[in-house]
Amino acid sequence: MIDRSEIIWLGVGAGVGGGLVGGLMLGIGMAMALSGIYLGWLLMLPGVPIAALPGWLLARKLAARLPAER
Known part of the structure; x- marks a missing residue:
């Protein structure tokens, strides 16, 4: 099970x-x-959505450890 920590x-x-x-x-x-x-605008504009990518990947990894629902 997943802990609070x-x-x-x-x-x-x-x-x-x-x-x-x-x-x-x-x-x-x-x-x-x-x-x-x-070309710098192509780096600046998607910066926020791409910044959320590490958190999304970590959350998917943690969610994969949850037991399956019945």
């Missing part, structure tokens, strides 16, 4: 991982866009 670590891991991924995409994209490279 595993759910807390899921939240911490999702927050840290998402912040790193989204922050890197935003920072690199912003630098490129300010330099006149329009």
Whole structure:
């Protein structure tokens, strides 16, 4: 069964991982866009949905450990 601590670590891991991924995409994209490279917008705009990806993957991994419903 899943413990409370595993759910807390899921939240911490999702927050840290998402912040790193989204922050890197935003920072690199912003630098490129300010330099006149329009390809930087392709990094900035999907930054938030892609930042949620680590949390979603961790949640799926944790949900796979739940017992099957009858």
